[in-house]
Amino acid sequence: MKLRYLVIVTILLLGTSCKKFSEKRSFEKTKNLMINRWDLDKFFLNGKNVTGSFVRFFALFTEKDGTYEMGINGTGFFEFQEAGTWEISADKKFLILHFKAAGPNNGLNGTGPQQAGDEEWEILLLKTGILHLKQVQPNGDIWEVQLETYHCC
Secondary structure, eight states: OHHHHHHHHHHHHHHTOOOOHHHHSOHHHHHHHHOEEEEEEEEEETTEEOBTTTEEEEEEEEOTTSEEEEEEEESSSOEEEEEEEEEEOTTSOEEEEEEOOOSGGGTOTTOSOSSOEEEEEEEEEEETTEEEEEEEOTTSOEEEEEEEEOOOO
C-alpha cells in the first residue's frame, strides 16, 4: 500500500512541476500569440511606473508575414518609429526585432534609427491579449512595457 502511495505521489509531483511559460508551449503557438496589435498598458523605467509622464504612446504591430512596426511617443520630448522584421528566439525567451534605418522610403520620415540593426526584448509574459517585455537601454536604463491587445472604441 505504501509503495502504491509513493508511486502515485511521485507521478503527481513530476507531472505537475512548474515550468516557465516559454517552456510549456510550442514554438509555433508562441509565434502565433505574438501576432497582434499591441498597445501600451503600463510603462516602467528602472522599476518605476512612468506611464503618462515619460511615455504616452507605445504600440507594436506584429504581422503574420514576419514584419513589424513600432511607435513610441514621449511626453513632448521624443517621438520614435521603427519598422522591419521580427522573430522569436529559439528558446522562446526573446522577441528579436531587425529594424530598418529611418528614411522617406520606409515610412519612418527620419524619426527612427539612423542605421539598420537588431534589438532584443526579453519576453516576461505572453498570453492571449497580454504581452510584457523588458529591454536594457544602452545607457543602462531598464524599460519594461506591459502591452495589451488593441481594443477599439
